[in-house]
Amino acid sequence: MSTGTFDDTRPYTKPVQQRYELGLSENPYPPLPPVLDELNRMMAQVNRYPEFLPEQLPRVIGNRIGVGPEQIVVGGGATGVAMQIMQALIGSGEDMVFATPTFDGYPIMAGIAGVRATTVALDGLGRQDLWAMVRAIGPRTRVAVVCRPHNPTGTLVSASELQAFLAAVPRRVVVVLDEAYVEFLHPSDTLDVVRLIRRYPNVLVLRTFSKAYGLAGLRIGYAVAARELAARIRRWQIPFGMNAAAVAAVRASYAAEAELRERVRAITTEREQLAATLRRLGVVVPESHANFLYLDGPEIAPALRRAGIVAKSYPNGSARIAVGDPDAGRAVVAALLEEQLAGPGK
Template sequence: MRMVTDDPIRLRAELQTFPPYIPGRAPADVAGLTPFRLSSNENHLDPLPAVLEQLARPGSGPTRYPDDAAVALRRRIGEVFGVSPERTIVTTGASELLVAVTQITSDNRTEAIYPWPSFEMYPQVTGLAGAKRHAVDLLPDGRHDLTAMADAVTDSTGLVFLCSPNNPTGPVLTHAELTAFLARVPPHVVVALDEAYWEFATDPDAARGLELLDSHPNLVLMRTFSKAHGLAGMRVGYAIAHESVIAGLLKAVIPFGVTEVSQAAALVSLDQHDEVLARAREIAAQRDAFADALRAQGWSVPQAQGNFVWLPLGEWSDAFEIAASRQALAVRNLGAGVRISVGPQEALDRVLDVTAAFLEEHPDLPL
């Protein structure tokens, strides 16, 4: 029989170099107030009726594996976005894509570059791969510093993450910026453009990654059905990229990861793509009105192009999170600031009450 010792279990040293991903908190229960979770960038609108109808239909049963290749869904993605199915892949949310694209590009001999603050999984997935990480600070207005990011590329760089609209700060990359950046990046370096919120972007100059795929085979577009489609619980993401990159990703993703139910719901939602985009514009209009109301109170709010706004509170982030919690509101405290998802109008009105009171209580708050 083996002796139990006090020696720690041997885990990879890289695990000590980055924090775990921490989901958005649930709202606190406060008597007399409806709780609202504005911490996870979920779609607050009801699901499309056609999607609900599909979810109510019986499937093939839990004893059968789903279509591992997601043939029907990949074909429809190709039809909607004008690419061949061979240039697409379907995964268990965009999160699996982040892991897979890192696995096929990165190890302890490579470097990875990403903007910061941005999506919290970038340091996690690149750190787990053992890559040397280079987090490039955003510009003061919350935008990517693409000049600094391009300057950071070395012979060892294997992967660059971009995020447009940037989560959590909100601004998009412009098409001119992305084009110029790709021209500076060596063609062997994979540039993964995280477009989880692309449907909400209303800036006419926003980057159009699809137009750049043919001229830049190292570009990967990563998207999701979790946000604008309102299918966060279904866990469906997808990428559009060059066939050689897709072939690599297919080797790195989990077999049979996307269930039959999830594939069917995503397919029906994609068949309603015009309605999905119209609903995204509805949320964008709410976002713009909310951001304008915050600015009218005196807050400095970066360009908001996702389904959220960013308050760069810095050291006051904890205090603001507590103030929101007392009003049954869960917001996302990321240390450098607080991200607030667009929710029902009642929730946004209550946030505005909290922000107004917070400014009154903290008159010296630098904005």
């Protein structure tokens, strides 16, 4: 993997003639049919406010996971919950630790909240360097973030690595385990969240309905934590902050589990086929466990941009692309093949 300098706050640039939007790791499919039915039904009631403070949604999610509603924090997507976490846990002059590059929201929100960010470079294979993160934790560190799978490379911290990391982190530091893409993991790679937070009360698991469930526009995210930790974060809950359709959409999404598994299988199958094709072209592609691929190379992002493909680009020329749409995948291959054929004198 290239070792260039990254700037996570740099937005991607849309081309003049856009063909495919692959820069936001969105689900290429609309919400599942039963979820759409529920959303259409809810539209007749949007003249009414949602709950002043959410009670039903934490109950629905808690029942699904196997914890009480008092252990669930909900917000406007995982990003909204992450902002509540920063506001609740990190004071003036204190800091948080996370890998770089990572999800754009962390450095952006740290800047908004006035939080000092300590970043740790990925290793040569695009993985989070957990032991470097442990060494980066100082006396004023309050939060450390581990993404599983990691964004943007899609790499996965193993369960044993994570356990060793958590054992080494001081209990005064809250570890945010960002599982935004957990539904794309193989079942053997998933963690027992209930057991994890029981053993490590300083761990907070962050998830979203934006990715696998295809509800990015509804902004529904949540965190699972020990009661005391969840209570600290819920104090930053915005009144009327959750949309009125959230409960119905989540219930319908949970009820459509079989359809969700089929959709995830289609996306991950396309991911593996596209990754194999790109590697045959000589593109460096780390093994991904999410719904995107990280394409490492100095000319990747410019080549995609010229082809009208929006990607999340990085200053070293690499790019992250959402997967799942076969037509978009073929366009990516064609763009990079054309780049190769054009050669250095293009």
